[in-house]
Amino acid sequence: MPQAIPVSLASIKVACSQCSLRELCLSEGLSNEDLQKLDELVGARRKVRRGQNLYRVGDNFEAIYAVRTGFFKTDVIMEDGREQVTGFQMTGEILGMDGIGTEIHNCNAVALEDSEVCIIPFAQLETLSREITTLQHNFHKVMSREIVRDHGLMMLLGTMRAEERLAAFLLNLSQRFTARGYSPAEFHLRMTREEIGSYLGLKLETVSRAFSRFQEEGLIGVQQKHIRILDIPGLKKILSHQQS
Amino acid sequence: MPQAIPVSLASIKVACSQCSLRELCLSEGLSNEDLQKLDELVGARRKVRRGQNLYRVGDNFEAIYAVRTGFFKTDVIMEDGREQVTGFQMTGEILGMDGIGTEIHNCNAVALEDSEVCIIPFAQLETLSREITTLQHNFHKVMSREIVRDHGLMMLLGTMRAEERLAAFLLNLSQRFTARGYSPAEFHLRMTREEIGSYLGLKLETVSRAFSRFQEEGLIGVQQKHIRILDIPGLKKILSHQQS
DNA sequence: GGGGTCGTTTGATCCATGTCAACGCCGCTG
């Protein structure tokens, strides 16, 4: 491993060009030269403590954010207080694209653990992506994937039964942790049962019962927020409705 | 009504610059010069007959489409056959953005009546939007609005009761028809009860019963697919959970 | 170490929506 040059260490830490999340983020496939331009754009970072909002409904939209470390949820809230969690974002994922259309954020983003994001000023991103074709295309892909992800969640909310929803949720988390180099079989949930329930369109009691059932059936081990997945094929079978 | 100039009539019909949907589509706010460039890009149109697919899951992604006339649904289908309708698209709305991320379409688009779309080759759209800032921004807005729309649907699917869902659906249709210069109070549904149900995460019988209930309560008039909205505030009240 | 709080688990019961079934309406076709 090459030696760090002391004087530039701070800037290295910030740079996209040095970021371990490159292949997950906007910088995939960029030349070194273009990476450097992106580095300039993504200068600032921001720490968000557990429980704090990165942004709220109604905030002016100025930037999108890449999760550098930590874990977020996004949600929308109805006048009568009902909450729908629309997503959980982990390292390397992009937040804030909801604000582009109206110039105002349309959902809330809350850190579920102490986190840090890269701030990507949106006007400048548009400018730079007029210059760098690959960056432009990467950004379009990120938005498109968000749409496809949302369609998957609609399928889940519209047609799946409680245990199918939870199985899909666990398999999705497992796969995303794997993609980040963590264990596919063992992880800590950063969110409460209630937040999982809101995301899946279920009440927290139903989520809890489904966890217990999966544990009884030997599919997973549960201890509070610590999850151990014991039988991935078994979970997949539940999803494909082979059960019963 | 001005007389048409025979020789150029066909080309006039095709052009974005002459299109009555400008303010709904990608061309909003473009200069005449830029509109002309967009016209060149959007040369081809395509007719899709009722029941036919505009594209299917797995088709190569090459273009997005603007609905010129007609009415579409998009859906995703699970291996076991369960269908989730992810949206209904009417005049001026954009279809196909699900394909950008993977270069392959991730949902099906089906015409619910004889329809016509403008074909917007995506690679060329990216090229042109590097040149025309406003076009670039319009496209980003369209994608962002799609994401926000999806979040609204998640809220509906995750937290609302059957009658709330149907009220939201009717109000949304009414508003979109209004924006297109049609009556806000009277319209024909192009989709079956089953398709409405799939979209709203309900069974067709539940949709039918909710329609009947609304009719009994004097909120709407229903005759098959013909809907007359009689009490918009009443429907809004159901949405805001004032009922019971 | 004790007490409080928050999150979770589990049980008992209820209810909204799903399921199953019959029938009716409408438009199409022969």
Next chain:
DNA sequence: CAGCGGCGTTGACATGGATCAAACGACCCC
């Protein structure tokens, strides 16, 4: 005009998940 098929409506009943309630466990602060 008759018959047929697709779609919609309505009723009776079943059930998955919600609701209400109690107790437990982990963690934090004093």
